[in-house]
Amino acid sequence: MNAGDPDADAAAGTDPGADDPLGLHGIVPPMITAFAEDESVDEAATATHARFLVDRGVHGVFALGTNGEFPLLTAEERDRVVETVVDEVGGEVPVLAGVGAESTRETIERANAAEAAGADGLVVVVPYYFPVDDDGLVEHYRRVADAVDTPVYAYTFPDMTGNELSPAALDGIAAIDGVEGLKDTSEDVVQMQRSLREHPDFTYLIGANRLAHVGLSMGCDGAVLSVANAFPELAVDLYEAVQAGDDERARELQGDLSDLLDAMERGPFLAGVKAALDLRGFDVGPMRSPLRSFSTEQKDALQDALVDLHDDDKLLVE
Template sequence: MKDLKGVIPPIVTPVDDNENVDIQGLERVIDHVLDGGVHGVFVLGSNGEFYALDFENQRKAVEATVRHVDKRVPVYAGASAITTKECIKLAKMAEDAGADALTVLTPMFIRPTEKEMYEHFKAIAGSTDLPVLLYNNPDKTTNNISVSLLEKLAKIENIVGIKNTSFDFAQTIEYMRVTKGMESFKVLSGSDYFVYGTLAYGGAGCVAGTANVAPRLVVDIYDKFMAGDHAGAVEAQYKLVPLRNTYSYGSFPVVMKDCMNLMGIPVGNPVRPIQHCSPEKMEELRKVLASLDLIK
């Protein structure tokens, strides 16, 4: 997939009082990140609370995203669940809705062997004509795509890349090393701390939750790196770190929603049982956002 590059925010999913997808709120989020110059939009990621939405709400979110993005950038749709069967169902839904690519997380709760995970991803890729971006997030799912497993998965024709949301940067480097001869396979940072580092080792970009809030700043890292301004890219990366540090201010994934609400981009509440940050942490969020000129 030639357009698998740059900054791809896993957009938050605004919900109404009944915890169903708020289409107008979702469109506001999309407008905000597109105005920030992002290179793709990822709907139904972990920041998008995919796990909290039933099938119809997931379908509603993908269809609304495809419609509102209107081919300005590629739309990546999450197709993640515990079972292979459910992932295939989501993959077909996303393809029917007009998504440009799928993003598939490792299974949650269960602990499949590497052989079982290989067969899982192979079956999902084989069920669709869409490109598949693998999503490794061992901290959240407790399942890790090892370097050896990635080598095998990268040979499947429509598996085109991997997003590594892990603090194990050595693993990201290894992902790039073992796939560097595969021009069609891309590695992206899934940790906002490692955007510049991933690019420096030959990665294609990032899937960055902070790009919901500060898309221009995250894009600045990528654009300056691509222009050869490494000092400027590193400066932008350091500037982003305090925002990424705020993830600890509340229960994941509420913080990016709280930031956007504070910025005057209403995205509503997190899906229960997650709650908003405490008043004290909200005040700290205000200070971080003000330091980035995102609020007055």
């Protein structure tokens, strides 16, 4: 397990959750999974994306989140993606692995595999498809945490899972030994404020791109931003501006990230990240069906929009 460097954290002005053995903080992009043209997993391109992110200053990487298209991968493919990312950047930054599934049993199997592969942290999305009540959610996380030695981070994304993580459920989950934090993509600022107040030792990662500045300013330890997959430099600059207390600069950078997101959403769901990476010179392949990639026309429009957002095309050139 590769814990964060407390001295480096202090020097950067960060204040990660006091009980988090990884000291998670900063920008932790939810990586894409690269595919070949036949939609098989392209391990080499996936590793190249991890390297691209780490070389541009991100503070961690998160494999097999929503942008990693994890529900569309087989169990074996998921395990190989984690191994690939750990092999490429493990030991340089914390590597988080998404291990969530519909059932507790499958979640534990993926958690055990990711732990064996060397993942530093395990991200467990709230179970999806079937409705699950508060007691069921707490028991789910307790069983997963009991099955592994690696730190576990809960992940709420009600728009995707159909299940809310209520304040009562979060209270129960936060009390479980081994559960160290939360990735929150609920966009519920009121609940985020409550959670930060009620669980000050819990690591809190904001997962909503348009709320990055708000969340970091409120005390979130880091941000898991899809835009950072294609433009990690801007996301890192935003985090550093907040840490430096430069609110004017942080607001400006948040505006840039939100504008980029607007441009990237002018096409099929999730596909804007891969289209933007392609424009930056990184061929990470198509989306896996039934998700759709940008068409040539949509990609041309994205390039025009990105150039319009900036006086030059520096973001599109390596």
